Amino acid sequence: MTGLSIVVPVYKSGPGLRELHTRIVAALDSLTADWELILIDDASNDGTFSKMQDLRNLDPRVKTIRFAKNMGQHHATLCGLQKSKGNVVVTIDDDLQHRPEDIPKLLHKLEEGFDLVIGKISNTKKHHGLRNFGSRLVQKMTERVVGKPPHLGLTSFRAMSRRAADSIATYRGTQTYLPALMFGSVPPDLIANVDIEHAERAYGSSNYTPAKLIGLASFLLINHSYIPLRAVTAWGIMLSIASFLYALWILAHALIFGSSAIGWPSLAVLVAFLSGNILLCMGILGEYIGRLVEESAHSRQFPILEDES
Structure with missing residues (x-):
């Protein structure tokens, strides 16, 4: 059993992976030497996977998985949860807008007895207006459909206990909406937020199109509600x-x-x-x-x- 697993869904972000790895190493090596980094390539098909393999050759703690078909960020993250071996699992995006340096914040909060700690953006989100509006709308829908408490913020930057990860990973479908799985697996009183900063995107542009946001909303409405x-x-x-x-x-x-x-x-x-x-x-x-x-x-x-x- 590994002490800590870091799960990163990857899509067309090859140029930034080396910096991501460097910053994760700097953030974790002062905490523990017993960790793994799981990178899941969601069928980027642009050379990203070869950059992942370079990291694996450089650092044996890096694990790589490659999808043959693009399935979306949530599904790739779910795959990483199933493959993870750590007592604690952290999920973080590949675009460096969530700072790896904030991982200790999530871990310290988890040690207070929570099973799931979610980063809550304290500054202004560095997305365009349509993306921010879509995110707020989906969060409101999540409150209505799965009973998310209004005070809890949602991001893809999370730390969870092994039992929470195992419970979420029992889902065997292909149309994945992680917040619905999280609130169906962990009681709200065992979920907490930690304030984090949202940085500008360092490489490339967002791959979240309005169509993808609509698709996520449909997973929530159709797969998790009547x-x-x-x-x-x-x-x-x-x-x-x-x-x-x-x-x-x-x-x-x-x-x-x-x-x-x-x-x-x-x-x-x-x-x-x-x-x-x-x-x-x-x-x-x-x-x-x-x-x-x-x-x-x-x-x-x-x-x-x-x-x-």
Whole structure:
């Protein structure tokens, strides 16, 4: 059993890996010599994995894993949790916006009896406005869906006990949203925040596009809640009630004023409206069914091409 595992999901960040390793070594060697660094390449396909191998040749404490297919940061991190051997596991991004020098802060807080400590950004996030807005929106959704306490901040910079890592790593799906797994595995009273600084990105640009943020939100809503299905059910009930009231109005109008041929435009609009709602409901149900089929069709959880862990 290793004392400490550092898990880093990697995607197209080859130029910054040497600095990341150097700063992690400086932060950890003063604490313990018993640690491992697990780098998971999420199918970068730009030479990043060869830079990871260079680090492994330089330092045997570096473990490398390479995905054949891009699966996203959360899924790559989950793979690292499963591969980790440390009594304590730290997750941190590859872009150096979370400072490796803050790792001791998380570890000291963990020693107070918590099972999960999450870095909470104390300064302004160094992302563009759309990314910050999307992050805040997803955090609000996490409060609603999985019961995250409002005072707890979320980042990908975390330290956790072995039992917390093992509990989170029991998830065997492929559509991963880590905060949902964390709050389903660790009681909120055993989760704490530590203030950290958010630095400017030193290399390249963010790989988090609006489409990826929407994908993460869909994992949260569809894989970890019934909100879309219940919303469609409520909408269907409202439409049924409205249709029934409209039918009563038509009946009353016919009894009082007699029947006439007028009203075909409104009837056509009503039919089109109801047909659109039926297609919407079918699309939501189809999304659930498609994800179930995708989960059952995977012969393995992680598309690992090379594993030197």
